[in-house]
Amino acid sequence: MAKQYVMVIQASKCIGCQACTVACKFQNEVPEGQYRTKSPAIGPTGTYPNVKLYFEKEACQMCKNAPCVGVCPTKASYYNEDGVVLVDANKCIGCKYCMTACPYDARFLNEETGAADKCSFCYEHRVSQGEKPACVSTCVGGALVFGDVNDPNSEVKKLLDKHKAEVRKPEFGTHPNVYYIYEGVK
Amino acid sequence: MDITWGASASHELAWGGIIAIYLFLAGVAGGAFLTSALTELFSKNRQLKVIRAGAYIAPVAILIGLAMLVVDLGKPLSFWKLILYVNFHSVMSIGTFIISIFTALAVVYAYLVWMAAAAEKKIQITVAGQEMAAAKATGIQSWRKPVAVIGSLFALGTATYTGFLLSAVTTNGLWHVSFLGIEGIPFLPILFLVSAISAGLAATLIGAVDCSDLTAYKKADIILLAIEIILLAVLYTSVKAAFFSGGMATLFWLGVVVVGLLLPLVLAIYGVTKHKNLVLPVCGMVVVGGLCLRYFVVYSGQLFR
Ligand code: SF4
Ligand code: SF4
Ligand code: SF4
Numbered sequence: 001m002a003k004q005y006v007m008v009i010q011a012s013k014c015i016g017c018q019a020c021t022v023a024c025k026f027q028n029e030v031p032e033g034q035y036r037t038k039s040p041a042i043g044p045t046g047t048y049p050n051v052k053l054y055f056e057k058e059a060c061q062m063c064k065n066a067p068c069v070g071v072c073p074t075k076a077s078y079y080n081e082d083g084v085v086l087v088d089a090n091k092c093i094g095c096k097y098c099m100t101a102c103p104y105d106a107r108f109l110n111e112e113t114g115a116a117d118k119c120s121f122c123y124e125h126r127v128s129q130g131e132k133p134a135c136v137s138t139c140v141g142g143a144l145v146f147g148d149v150n151d152p153n154s155e156v157k158k159l160l161d162k163h164k165a166e167v168r169k170p171e172f173g174t175h176p177n178v179y180y181i182y183e184g185v186k
Numbered sequence: 187m188d189i190t191w192g193a194s195a196s197h198e199l200a201w202g203g204i205i206a207i208y209l210f211l212a213g214v215a216g217g218a219f220l221t222s223a224l225t226e227l228f229s230k231n232r233q234l235k236v237i238r239a240g241a242y243i244a245p246v247a248i249l250i251g252l253a254m255l256v257v258d259l260g261k262p263l264s265f266w267k268l269i270l271y272v273n274f275h276s277v278m279s280i281g282t283f284i285i286s287i288f289t290a291l292a293v294v295y296a297y298l299v300w301m302a303a304a305a306e307k308k309i310q311i312t313v314a315g316q317e318m319a320a321a322k323a324t325g326i327q328s329w330r331k332p333v334a335v336i337g338s339l340f341a342l343g344t345a346t347y348t349g350f351l352l353s354a355v356t357t358n359g360l361w362h363v364s365f366l367g368i369e370g371i372p373f374l375p376i377l378f379l380v381s382a383i384s385a386g387l388a389a390t391l392i393g394a395v396d397c398s399d400l401t402a403y404k405k406a407d408i409i410l411l412a413i414e415i416i417l418l419a420v421l422y423t424s425v426k427a428a429f430f431s432g433g434m435a436t437l438f439w440l441g442v443v444v445v446g447l448l449l450p451l452v453l454a455i456y457g458v459t460k461h462k463n464l465v466l467p468v469c470g471m472v473v474v475g476g477l478c479l480r481y482f483v484v485y486s487g488q489l490f491r
Contacts, residue, residue, distance in 0.1 A: 067357050073279035074271035093267050094260015097278050099200035100488065103357040114260035172357050 003082040005121055006149045006177045007136070008159050009057050012184035013143035016041060016055040020135035020144065024059075027122060027134035031111040036060070036119045037135060054185045057135075057144070060085065060106040060119035061168060061176035068098035068107065077116070083177065084123050089115035103172045121146075149177075199488045204258040206480040209348040210385070211251030212285065213378060213476065216345035217386015219244035219292055221403075222299075223334035223341070229402075234303075236403065239393025240386070241299040245292040247389075248344070252289065277354040281347040288340035295337050298330045345382035349375030352483065360429045360487035366420060373424065374483070377417045384410035385476030388469035395465050404454055404465070407472070411451045418443065428490040437482050446475015 016039060024030065024037050037059035044053040066085050069077045076091035077098050092115035099107045099116065110117035122133035127146075131137070136144040147154035159165075165179035222240025225233060256265045269286075273279045352361040353372035365371040384407065391403055422430065430438050450471045457464035 067355070070275050071278065071354060073273055073276045073282065074267050075273045076271070091267060091271055092261070093264045094262075095268075095278065096200040096258075096260065097276075101355050101357055103491070109260045116260070174357075 001150050003148045004150045004177070005062070005082055005084055005127065006147070006156050006160075006179060007062070007121070007133075008145045008156050008165065008179045008181065010143045010145070010159075010181045010183075011054045011056065012182070012186070013141040014039065014055045014057065014139075015141045017140050019138045019140050020057060023134040023138035024119075027125065028120070030117070034108050034111060034117070036117065052186060054182070056180070058104070058106070059135075059178070060102075061104050061174065061178045062119075062121060063174035063176050065173060065175045067101035067103070067172070067174065071097045071101045073097065080123065082123075084121050084127075085118075086120055086123060087116050087118060089113050089117070092116050103169055103174065199485065201484055201488065202258075203481065203484075204254050206484040207477070208251045208255045208258070209351070209378070209484070210477045210480040211247045211254070212348050213345050213382030213480075214386045214389050214473070215244045215248035215251065215292065216288070216341040217383040218247065218390045219288075219295070219341040219386070220338055220345075220383060221387045221390040223295070223338045226334050227331065227338075231399075233394065233397055233399070235394035235397045236390060236400075238299055238303060240390040241292075241296045243386075243389050243393060244341070245289065245296045248285070248289050248292055252285070277347070277350045281351060284340060284343040284347050288337065288344045291333055291337035291340055295330070295333045298327060298333065302327055302330075342379070345379045345386075346375040348382070348480075349378035352487065355487075358487050358491045360425050360483065360491070363421070363424050367424070373417075373421060377414070377421065377479075380410060380413050380417060381476050381479055384414060385473050388472035388476075391465055392469045392473070395469075400465060404457075404468075407468070408451065408454050411447055411454065411472070415447050415451070418447070426490075429486045431490070434482060434486040434489065437478055438486075441478030442475055442482055445471050446478055450475070 018039060021035065021038050025035070028036060030036055037057060039055045039057040042054050042056050044051050046052050062083075062085050064083065066077070066079070069079060069085060072078075073095060074091045074093060076088045076093070078086060078088065080086050089110070094109055094114045094116065096109060096116070099109070107116050107118045109115070121127055122131075122135075126133055126137075132146050136146040145155050145159055147156040149157050149160065151157060159181070160179060163181045163183055165181050167176040167179060218240040220240075222237050222244065225236050225240070256262050259265060268279070268282045350372065352358070353363075353374040355361045361374060363373045365373045365376060387403060387407055387410070391400060391407075394400070450468045453464055453468045453471075457468070
């Protein structure tokens with residue numbers, strides 16, 4: 001059975017330390033001022049005793065029905081064999097069409113290469129070598145879980161079965177592979 | 187930027203003014219070519235000045251537009267990969283071929299028109315060279331009508347493509363809006379086609395302003411402006427009000443509606459037969475309005491998606 005990599009983010013465990021933000025910049029040599037991922041604070045909202053604040057890790061949502069792939073004129077944006085959306089920087093001409101199509105603002109034009117850039121699930125350097133993505137390995141609060149959802153024994157599969165998970169902006173019909181669990185968010 | 191606290195950093199828009207100008211110029215090129223070619227093919231008192239102005243404006247506008255598109259790329263020098271790698275699902279990929287063919291035809295057509303004009307001049311100057319120049323011209327000039335016909339099809343394709351490019355972005359509420367809510371009929375290609383013909387016609391008339399009788403063209407202009415006003419009213423009721431808010435409100439109401447449509451419409455009706463000196467201001471405003479419309483759609487769609 002084909003693999004289906006997903007990332008599950010448990011918002012209640014994220015302490016907003018930005019270790020993932022930094023690890024990603026290390027691993028992927030992202031230019032200064034640009035980010036494949038960041039975890040901004042959402043809130044605080046509400047009034048005492050119901051004040052709420054959490055961090056939301058933002059990055060490419062690895063859509064199964066990805067608008068960025070459809071519009072790309074050169075097929076530089078593509079799904080690889082494991083369902084991961086990637087950018088072939090060599091084929092990319094930097095037309096930015098994909099950036100207008102992505103509803104999550106996940107993409108940017110890499111200042112150094114001139115090509116579209118975004119989270120790759122660390123596919124080439126880590127996941128294809130059997131390792132976890134850099135942000136997942138480094139996560140201090142244990143909020144990030146990564147794995148193959150088609151594997152019934154995987155941690156991600158168990159998490160998704162047990163908890164109520166959401167995807168961002170489902171109204172666009174993009175069917176992301178990044179899930180958010182907000183249980184326990186205070 | 188404060189990434190931790192998410193102080194929503196002013197996110198840079200993917201497509202800015204350069205793309206808006208490119209879409210505008212592609213429309214002007216298509217409209218100018220159609221004005222010239224249709225005059226050539228169907229007009230009884232073939233207005234040479236109109237034919238020439240339109241024929242010359244088209245290749246110049248599309249070539250400048252393409253140059254702008256290329257410099258806006260993250261990797262300008264790799265633009266040729268657009269032709270090497272094809273994605274039939276991508277409107278941009280298909281459009282690349284439509285625009286390339288249109289550009290080639292526009293250049294050929296302009297050359298043929300220019301050759302005929304040059305030959306005519308020669309005839310006037312030297313009676314001796316008359317026969318020769320005329321003979322040489324007729325051979326190759328027989329290509330002119332077929333080039334005008336096929337070129338017109340690609341001009342229509344180019345003008346509508348600029349709309350399809352945006353309407354294909356399904357995640358954008360303004361760009362992807364459908365015509366009167368009819369699924370499968372995108373709105374922008376229709377609006378951009380009408381606006382392209384109107385702006386291209388106006389640009390051509392500016393180039394042929396000292397022409398004796400432009401009444402037919404002025405009437406066409408009035409009809410196009412009226413259609414555009416109806417289309418914009420449809421758009422206004424079809425999408426959420428936010429798209430017409432903030433900094434975009436001035437651009438839309440002043441630039442697109444007042445300067446681009448209402449003022450020229452009133453002036454054009456007022457001066458349709460007489461008042462020759464109204465051609466320049468009317469057409470100038472229509473062209474400016476066309477540019478404002480592209481700016482408005484490109485920016486507002488990204489700002490308030
Ligand atoms: S989040 Fe954006 S960049 Fe990532 S797959 Fe979806 S549309 Fe593409
Ligand atoms: S910027 Fe690159 S990846 Fe994005 S649509 Fe253009 S060619 Fe494709
Ligand atoms: S998976 Fe890799 S590329 Fe994506 S956010 Fe994490 S570290 Fe960055």
